[in-house]
Amino acid sequence: MLAEERRFRIREMLSSQRTLAASDLCAVLGVTAATIRRDLAALEHDGVLVRSHGGAVSRMSSTNFQPSYQTLSHVHSTEKHAIAREAEHLVLDGETVFLEGSTTVYELACCLNQRKRLTVVTNSPTIVCQLQRSTGVTVLCTGGDLQKDTFYFSGEWAQRALSEIRLDKAILGVSAIDIPYGVSTANHAEAQIKKMIMKAAKTRIALADHSKFGTQSFAYVGPVTDIDVLVTDSGTEAKYVKVLREMGIDVLIAGATGTKRKEQNTTYSNK
Amino acid sequence: MLAEERRFRIREMLSSQRTLAASDLCAVLGVTAATIRRDLAALEHDGVLVRSHGGAVSRMSSTNFQPSYQTLSHVHSTEKHAIAREAEHLVLDGETVFLEGSTTVYELACCLNQRKRLTVVTNSPTIVCQLQRSTGVTVLCTGGDLQKDTFYFSGEWAQRALSEIRLDKAILGVSAIDIPYGVSTANHAEAQIKKMIMKAAKTRIALADHSKFGTQSFAYVGPVTDIDVLVTDSGTEAKYVKVLREMGIDVLIAGATGTKRKEQNTTYSNK
DNA sequence: AGCGATTCGTGCAAATATGTACAAAACAAT
DNA sequence: ATTGTTTTGTACATATTTGCACGAATCGCT
Numbered sequence: 213m214l215a216e217e218r219r220f221r222i223r224e225m226l227s228s229q230r231t232l233a234a235s236d237l238c239a240v241l242g243v244t245a246a247t248i249r250r251d252l253a254a255l256e257h258d259g260v261l262v263r264s265h266g267g268a269v270s271r272m273s274s275t276n277f278q279p280s281y282q283t284l285s286h287v288h289s290t291e292k293h294a295i296a297r298e299a300e301h302l303v304l305d306g307e308t309v310f311l312e313g314s315t316t317v318y319e320l321a322c323c324l325n326q327r328k329r330l331t332v333v334t335n336s337p338t339i340v341c342q343l344q345r346s347t348g349v350t351v352l353c354t355g356g357d358l359q360k361d362t363f364y365f366s367g368e369w370a371q372r373a374l375s376e377i378r379l380d381k382a383i384l385g386v387s388a389i390d391i392p393y394g395v396s397t398a399n400h401a402e403a404q405i406k407k408m409i410m411k412a413a414k415t416r417i418a419l420a421d422h423s424k425f426g427t428q429s430f431a432y433v434g435p436v437t438d439i440d441v442l443v444t445d446s447g448t449e450a451k452y453v454k455v456l457r458e459m460g461i462d463v464l465i466a467g468a469t470g471t472k473r474k475e476q477n478t479t480y481s482n483k
Numbered sequence: 484m485l486a487e488e489r490r491f492r493i494r495e496m497l498s499s500q501r502t503l504a505a506s507d508l509c510a511v512l513g514v515t516a517a518t519i520r521r522d523l524a525a526l527e528h529d530g531v532l533v534r535s536h537g538g539a540v541s542r543m544s545s546t547n548f549q550p551s552y553q554t555l556s557h558v559h560s561t562e563k564h565a566i567a568r569e570a571e572h573l574v575l576d577g578e579t580v581f582l583e584g585s586t587t588v589y590e591l592a593c594c595l596n597q598r599k600r601l602t603v604v605t606n607s608p609t610i611v612c613q614l615q616r617s618t619g620v621t622v623l624c625t626g627g628d629l630q631k632d633t634f635y636f637s638g639e640w641a642q643r644a645l646s647e648i649r650l651d652k653a654i655l656g657v658s659a660i661d662i663p664y665g666v667s668t669a670n671h672a673e674a675q676i677k678k679m680i681m682k683a684a685k686t687r688i689a690l691a692d693h694s695k696f697g698t699q700s701f702a703y704v705g706p707v708t709d710i711d712v713l714v715t716d717s718g719t720e721a722k723y724v725k726v727l728r729e730m731g732i733d734v735l736i737a738g739a740t741g742t743k744r745k746e747q748n749t750t751y752s753n754k
Numbered sequence: 755a756g757c758g759a760t761t762c763g764t765g766c767a768a769a770t771a772t773g774t775a776c777a778a779a780a781c782a783a784t
Numbered sequence: 785a786t787t788g789t790t791t792t793g794t795a796c797a798t799a800t801t802t803g804c805a806c807g808a809a810t811c812g813c814t
Contacts, residue, residue, distance in 0.1 A: 215801070216535040217502045234761075244803055249762065265810060266761065337615065337624065340608040344634050353608065353636060355626020355644055363615050365624060369644050373626055486791070505771075515793055520772070536771065536800065 218243065219251050223260060226270040233267040291421040291445035291466070296320040298466035299383060299443045302417055305329050307380040310409055311339050313364035314385025316419040318342065324349060333377060335365040335405060359401060366401035374408040382413030386420045388429035391455055394436050396429040403431035416440045422447035436461065489514065490522050494531060497541040504538040528718075530694035542694070562692040562716035565737035567591040570654060570714045573688055576600050578651040581680055582610050584635035585656025587690040589613065595620060604648065606636040606676060630672060637672035645679040653684030657691045659700035662726055665707050667700040674702035687711045693718035707732065 218241050225232055237248045252268050255261050261268040296319035303309055303320075306329045311317050313336025321339045324330060328348040334340060335354045343351050356370030384406060388396045395418070397403050410416055410433075418439045425448055441462045444453075453463050489512050496503055508519045523539045526532050532539040567590035574580055574591075577600045582588050584607030592610045595601060599619040605611060606625045614622050627641030655677060659667045666689070668674050681687055681704075689710045696719055712733045715724075724734050 214502050214504055214535060214537045214540075216538070216540050220501070220540075245761075246764090246804080247802060250802085253763095337608045337611040340629060341612050344608065344629060344631070347631060351629035352638075352640075353624065353626040353629065355624045355636070355640060358611060358615060358622035358624065360615070360618060365626070367623075369623075369626060369640070373640050516771075517773090517794080518792060521792085 213241070215251075218247075219255060222251060222255060226261060226268075230270050231264075231267060232261075235266070237267075291447065292316045292319050294445055294466035295419050295421060295443050296323060298464055299417060299419055300324070302441065302443075303327075303330070303381065303383070307331070308333065308377075310334065310379045310382040310384075310413060311336065312382065312384035312406065312409055313339060313362065314387075314419070316385045316421070317383055320383065320419070333379065335370055336363065337365070338363060357401075359399065362399060362402060364402065364405070366399075366405050370405055371408055374405065374412055377412055379409075379413040381415045381417055382409045383417045383419065384409060386418050386424055386433075388427040389418075389420055389424050389436060390426055390428050391436060391452070393428050393432075395433040395438065397431050397433055398429050400431045403433045406433045410434060410438050418442050419444075421445050422449070425449065425452045486522070489518075490526060493522060493526060497532060497539075500541070502535075502538055502540050503532075506537070508538075528694075530698055562718065562737070563587045563590050565716055566690050566692060566714050567594060569735055569737035570688065570690055571595070573712065573714075574598075574601070574652065574654070578602070579604070581605065581650045581653040581655075581684060582607065583653065583655035583677065583680055584610060584633065585658075585690070587656045587692070588654055591654065591690070604650065606641055607634065608636070609634060628672075630670065633670060633673060635673065635676070637676050641676055642679055645676070645683055648683055650680075650684040652686045652688055653680045654688045654690065655680060657689050657695055657704075659698040660689075660691055660695050660707060661697055661699050662707060662723070664699050664703075666704040666709065668702050668704055669700045671702045674704045677704045681705060681709050689713050690715075692716050693720070696720065696723045 221241065222232065222237065225237075234245060234248050234252065237251075238245050241248070252261065252263050256263050256268070259271060261271050263269075292315060295316055299320050300323040303324065305327060308331040311321055311332055311334045313334065318336070318338060321332075321334075321342050324332070325343065325346040326348070327346070330348060331350040331352070332339070332343060333352045333354065335356065337353070337358070340351055340353050343349050354365055354370040354373040356365035356373075357367035358364075359366055386395050387398060390396070395406075397406060416439050418441070420442065422445055425444075436456065437459055439461055441464065442456060443464045443466060445466050448465070453465070456463050492512065493503065493508065496508075505516060505519050505523065508522075509516050512519070523532065523534050527534050527539070530542060532542050534540075563586060566587055570591050571594040574595065576598060579602040582592055582603055582605045584605065589607070589610055592603075592605075592613050595603070596614065596617040597619070598617070601619060602621040602623070603610075603614060604623045604625065606627065608624070608629070611622055611624050614620050625636055625641040625644040627636035627644075628638035629635075630637055657666050658669055661667070666677075668677060687710050689712070691713065693716055696715075707727065708730055710732055712735065713727060714735045714737060716737050719736070724736070727734050
């Protein structure tokens with residue numbers, strides 16, 4: 213087998229598997245570990261992957277693209293992950309959904325790679341990159357100005373794109389939710405986009421970990437009753453859950469107990 | 484057996500096999516390794532294949548399993564890199580430029596991270612992700628439908644965004660350039676986008692390595708005179724350069740020693 | 755914190771591939 | 785037939801790849 217062929221197959225595997233174990237590669241490709249190591253070194257040099265002890269992690273369509281995302285997602289990452297896993301069941305095959313950029317929604321996007329017949333609209337370049345290899349998912353992007361603080365698109369192009377579509381479901385992260393005040397966010401442009409997403413979707417699903425409750429932020433998005441389904445973690449105080457449910461909102465609590473989650477980047481050997 | 488027939492059979496084999504081993508070709512065609520090497524060298528120059536240690540890899544998109552970013556990014560990467568470095572000087576601080584998704588243009592985007600006061604518009608999510616951390620660069624994205632084969636945005640949203648802007652410079656990769664026929668590309672949607680980019684820009688800069696010359700592809704983009712500046716590598720035949728210059732096109736040759744054509748993906752240890 | 759098991763980096767040697775000079779062979783045209 | 789051109793085979797020096805080996809670094813587990 214040609215060296216090129218071998219490396220091509222490694223690339224190929226990386227498009228379906230985010231992580232590869234060096235030992236597995238030795239067995240599958242029939243070469244020694246030294247050769248695999250050299251292959252991985254070469255592919256790392258080409259920017260295809262990032263090596264890690266025992267194997268490698270894909271660099272395309274992964275969180276390695278933006279460190280800001282990584283640093284952010286470390287915060288409450290266990291809860292975010294549980295929330296994403298819970299929200300995944302709300303997305304059905306054949307639907308058209310909006311995924312609004314936010315770290316929690318990004319986690320959700322990672323779960324959707326294997327879906328068939330799903331249309332995703334998003335204002336996040338990171339989510340686009342995450343989903344670009346999944347053949348079963350049609351991806352549309354609003355485009356617009358890239359906000360340097362949040363890494364989402366906003367602005368005129370994004371707004372007009374949103375004004376022209378109707379969605380089965382919109383999934384968005386919220387940065388602040390308060391019962392009397394409503395939902396708010398730090399960025400005015402982001403608030404504008406969130407309002408339009410709300411308007412375009414039949415079902416509005418919000419993801420918020422427990423730290424977001426009872427807080428207010430600069431730019432007002434809308435009342436909490438704009439939300440149809442709210443997914444949060446078990447750390448949220450019961451009083452919030454109770455009041456929201458009384459207001460007719462479907463509150464889902466993601467079970468985050470005991471699931472000791474390790475950092476995504478270092479678990480390369482899992483199948 | 485005629486040399487022409489031998490090379491035809493190699494082409495034929497490449498349409499069913501992505502890679503060919505030189506040793507296999509010797510056996511099948513009944514000639515020595517030296518002859519096969521000369522054949523492969525000739526076919527490489529014609530842009531049919533890319534040589535690699537021990538054989539060759541098909542370059543024709545129809546046979547490539549995924550003629551995507553990753554597959555092609557290592558092909559002619561030395562030339563692409565040199566071209567990108569050369570084109571970098573054409574982008575000036577303070578300008579508004581369009582970067583059209585293509586592997587060579589992506590290389591260029593990587594060089595622009597440190598710029599101050601630069602506005603970049605692009606239809607490539609990969610380029611957005613590449614530039615999103617650079618504080619000095621304002622990034623806009625056309626949005627649109629994500630093409631699963633090329634990973635660029637196209638479609639209505641992309642077209643309308645392009646119809647509303649005027650650019651100092653547009654930088655695009657070309658997949659096929661032929662003197663009488665003009666510029667063409669494999670994808671119809673991509674050709675549409677390219678046309679609009681051409682229209683929106685005051686100065687149109689095309690990047691093309693030597694293998695693109697003298698080739699035609701499915702979808703017509705426009706005559707070669709649409710191009711103001713063409714950046715290529717030193718492997719391009721002099722006749723093309725001469726004719727294009729006579730037509731008033733500013734042809735820049737990226738400095739690379741013509742004889743030494745090492746494959747980047749096989750040299751991982753240097754530097 | 756310590757320890758055994760893996761894994762990593764790398765020098766070395768064998769095998770293989772590459773580029774090229776040169777001669778032989780095939781071909782084309784008078 | 786002969787002459788000039790192109791192509792192919794041979795030979796050989798150089799370059800690359802790969803497996804093996806061994807010390808160093810890292811990981812997982814107690």
